[in-house]
Amino acid sequence: AGMHGYISFIFSNAIITEAHDKKQLVAYLSESSDSIVVLDYTLFDINGIDEFLIIARRFPSVHWILFSNELSDNFMRRISAECNISMILKETSADEIHCALRCACHGERFICHQIANMLIQTPERRELSNNLTPTETDILRLIAKGMTVKEIASERISSIHTIVTHKKNIFRKLGINNVYEATKYALRAGLVEIVEYYI
Incomplete structure (x- = not known):
């Protein structure tokens, strides 16, 4: 309801459609692939990050805003490499939510400050191959x-x-x-x- 309010306030002529599961979402996107999807990833029936990325890449003109409070460190790091997926947390400020929606309308990615700080301060470390000199x-x-x-x-x-x-x-x-x-x-x-x- 809160996100509905933000969208209606910023974009008075926006057409808002709700999808209740993955099948319904894909059906909607097949009809209108130039959309913005606001998705609580943790509450949706998507079986892992790889399946999500398959769906996201199937509809390259869609801009995604992941809006959650339980995104794992690894998930956020993988998603941060995708230029059409924004990430905001449920405790994100109203200003940042507005920015994320406006950026999505212009085809730009937005990452809230809290996630951006996490990505900068604690980079993922993968053990390098022992064979590399x-x-x-x-x-x-x-x-x-x-x-x-x-x-x-x-x-x-x-x-x-x-x-x-x-x-x-x-x-x-x-x-x-x-x-x-x-x-x-x-x-x-x-x-x-x-x-x-x-x-």
């Missing part, structure tokens, strides 16, 4: 920061050939195939901060 770990960090092979070679005062060899070894050891996967690994391992990556 300190040099490879540092090169992985530089790759994740968006540096080219040439820039990494200059930074480390090495030859381009040496960096290319290290890069191939890193990809082979981690079982990854491209810079995107390397960046995701480095983010989850805490080699670069999420904020640093987006800047």
Whole structure:
């Protein structure tokens, strides 16, 4: 009821439809895929984050606002990489709820201050493969920061050939195939901060 009030107050002409389960939600989105979905993830019949992401990616023009108070640390970290999913908590201020709704209307993501602070202050740490050498770990960090092979070679005062060899070894050891996967690994391992990556 509170969210209805916020939406009606900000967008007087908004059409508000309620879905009571996953099947009904998917049916609504199939008819009107350019929507904003305000979802209490913990109260809905979605079987885990992977299923939620499948639904979210099925409707790429939908902007999601997850509105809950029991989102796990791991869940929030995974969702923070998705550009069309906003996150707010039930204790979030009215101003932030308004901002989240307005951002969604403009196709922008919004993360409330409490979640943003949690993401910045306690980055997820994934234990790096024991096979990575300190040099490879540092090169992985530089790759994740968006540096080219040439820039990494200059930074480390090495030859381009040496960096290319290290890069191939890193990809082979981690079982990854491209810079995107390397960046995701480095983010989850805490080699670069999420904020640093987006800047």
